[in-house]
Amino acid sequence: MPWTKVAVDHATGELSMNAGPGNGRLLTYGAALREAQYQALKRDDRVFLMGEGVDDSGGIFGSTLNLHKDFKGRVFDTPIAENALTGFINGAALTGSRPILVHMRMDFMLLSFDQILNHAAKLCYMSGGRVRVPWVVRTLVGRGWGSAAQHSQSLHAFFMHMPGIKIVMPSSAYDAKGLLLASIADDNPVVFVEHRWLYDLKTDVPKDEYLIPLGKGFVRKSGKDVTVVALSLMVLESLKAADSLKKEGIDIEVIDPRTLHPFDEEIVIESVKKTGRLIIADQGWKSGGAAEIIAGRLCNKIRPYLKSDIGFVTLPDAPTPSSPALEEGFYRNARDIVSCVKETLR
Amino acid sequence: MDNISIRQIYQTCLIIRLFEERVVALYPEQKMRTPVHLCLGQEAIAAGVCFHLKLKDYLFTTHRCHGHCIAKGVSLRAMMAEFYGKQTGLCSGKGGSMHLVDPERGIVATSAIVGGGIPLAVGAALSVKLKKEKRVVVVFFGDGAVDEGVFYESLNFAALKKLPILFVCENNFYATNSTQESRQPLDNIFERARIFGIPGFRCDGNDALKVTNLAGRLVAKVRQQKGPMLLECRTYRWKGHVGPDCDSEKGYRPKDEIDAWIRKCPLKKLEKYCLKKRILTIEGIEEIRLKLSKEIDEAVEWAQEGPLPLKADVTQNVTYGD
Numbered sequence: 001m002p003w004t005k006v007a008v009d010h011a012t013g014e015l016s017m018n019a020g021p022g023n024g025r026l027l028t029y030g031a032a033l034r035e036a037q038y039q040a041l042k043r044d045d046r047v048f049l050m051g052e053g054v055d056d057s058g059g060i061f062g063s064t065l066n067l068h069k070d071f072k073g074r075v076f077d078t079p080i081a082e083n084a085l086t087g088f089i090n091g092a093a094l095t096g097s098r099p100i101l102v103h104m105r106m107d108f109m110l111l112s113f114d115q116i117l118n119h120a121a122k123l124c125y126m127s128g129g130r131v132r133v134p135w136v137v138r139t140l141v142g143r144g145w146g147s148a149a150q151h152s153q154s155l156h157a158f159f160m161h162m163p164g165i166k167i168v169m170p171s172s173a174y175d176a177k178g179l180l181l182a183s184i185a186d187d188n189p190v191v192f193v194e195h196r197w198l199y200d201l202k203t204d205v206p207k208d209e210y211l212i213p214l215g216k217g218f219v220r221k222s223g224k225d226v227t228v229v230a231l232s233l234m235v236l237e238s239l240k241a242a243d244s245l246k247k248e249g250i251d252i253e254v255i256d257p258r259t260l261h262p263f264d265e266e267i268v269i270e271s272v273k274k275t276g277r278l279i280i281a282d283q284g285w286k287s288g289g290a291a292e293i294i295a296g297r298l299c300n301k302i303r304p305y306l307k308s309d310i311g312f313v314t315l316p317d318a319p320t321p322s323s324p325a326l327e328e329g330f331y332r333n334a335r336d337i338v339s340c341v342k343e344t345l346r
Numbered sequence: 347m348d349n350i351s352i353r354q355i356y357q358t359c360l361i362i363r364l365f366e367e368r369v370v371a372l373y374p375e376q377k378m379r380t381p382v383h384l385c386l387g388q389e390a391i392a393a394g395v396c397f398h399l400k401l402k403d404y405l406f407t408t409h410r411c412h413g414h415c416i417a418k419g420v421s422l423r424a425m426m427a428e429f430y431g432k433q434t435g436l437c438s439g440k441g442g443s444m445h446l447v448d449p450e451r452g453i454v455a456t457s458a459i460v461g462g463g464i465p466l467a468v469g470a471a472l473s474v475k476l477k478k479e480k481r482v483v484v485v486f487f488g489d490g491a492v493d494e495g496v497f498y499e500s501l502n503f504a505a506l507k508k509l510p511i512l513f514v515c516e517n518n519f520y521a522t523n524s525t526q527e528s529r530q531p532l533d534n535i536f537e538r539a540r541i542f543g544i545p546g547f548r549c550d551g552n553d554a555l556k557v558t559n560l561a562g563r564l565v566a567k568v569r570q571q572k573g574p575m576l577l578e579c580r581t582y583r584w585k586g587h588v589g590p591d592c593d594s595e596k597g598y599r600p601k602d603e604i605d606a607w608i609r610k611c612p613l614k615k616l617e618k619y620c621l622k623k624r625i626l627t628i629e630g631i632e633e634i635r636l637k638l639s640k641e642i643d644e645a646v647e648w649a650q651e652g653p654l655p656l657k658a659d660v661t662q663n664v665t666y667g668d
Contacts, residue, residue: 085465088472091468091469099469126455127445129663131447131454164665188666
């Protein structure tokens, strides 16, 4: 897929990111995901990995490349049957396995909502806590190159409505590995949302296994004027915005919650206490989306500190268009974050 | 089949019958506040298939799950307590009648979404195969589940991976109130497995011994890792889709049709056989009936006396370990 290359070249470039403890071993986000799965498969016989195309020559943009050669029978291609596949990982997880299922496009996860929302989210509860469903569904979000309405959606907000599902959205290579290992080790179903445009981003990644606890946010850049809570790719866009705003003497704080459920309220509240201003930048829609849900859960707690309205950098309420001209009016980037920050400070 | 086995199967059919009849009797008190999907008239399938299962074998069932759970050895008192919404219930009052779970007996989840349990069972079979365990998986579902896409997706994968699973369709000819002929162009559920290379069989689900014999052959093949098998058992439920009443008064099904099937009662058929072959005597049957009724009395009493869960427990168990 040549277009994916084009898109990624667009997104990365030079960027300094506070990704975590450094050791000088740079790895891409995609390679970090692969390493996490390699180590989990190697250490734990209960882990297996399946999904359409996991063993092909692309290997889910490199993130599963050749793992099927190292772990014969435990890394395998599947039929295109999203709902049943999700049922299979439910059944496997219930009986002592720790499956990972990959969807190359998040849009196709809509076909598996019955098994995620009616089953995975509730099986532990309905049993009175007697069973567990430890699985990870890795799912990729794309953007641009005319992908249009059915190959571009970031549907993470849907899962925020349903008790019983954990949602993880890594934005750095360091997080990709540590959060994926933590998700595999977790005893609950975890929807692991990756952004295609982050795949070539390099950050420091320790060689050994490490876990990043689910529910702990991270300050990507500290600042004093405005708090920007950013998800996934929007973390990068926010850091770019921070660079450009710095030139104008505006100092924003960029917070990456890393996980939407559980959600680290404390890190945001502490930041807003300091800045008095909050913007939420998401790659999803505004109406009923992650940004509104986050604002809703925080608003009563931060109201005493707020000096202006909460700002939203979100998609307009329309399906994703195809034409580059329309995409220009659809996607949000650093420029939109810059204007929103200025609006908030006005 | 030896006489001891036949007696055991008879006893399983009877305990399911008596248990469901007790639910019918107690339900109008409105203290069992959970929708009950009774399997009266379908007992022979649960008894015949589960006769071949070991404790560690996995069983997946549906909203109409009481009979399968009893046949797999789930505690009657814990089931009753769950129906009464008690803390002492099988699922601590969080599942109710449609979601019975007993991991120690191989029942790790029960879905009440039509067809929902089928991929769960296939996933369990995948797990068994990957871990090279010596277990088989049996999944029960109705003719309604065959309407769902996930049924075919599951058969496809089970055949592809040659998984150790027996699919058992209890065809009672109705999905809620819709007849099979209003939903399916051909009455050929057992044949549908064959398009995936899965051997499919059909039998009279009201003939306990036929079910037992055929299921025995199929379970044995599954155990020998010969891949998945499908068994369609034709039967009929005596009560409405849900609840203790017969639905003929409501006009959902013709009374004649129900009466005709009641004349084909699986328990009576087996009883007749046992008497004729002197496997059981009338006195012996009465003795068993009394013993099982007492067991149910005890279960009901225990269930009614148990404590209710605390209101504050409502958010417990949303995630595992909390």
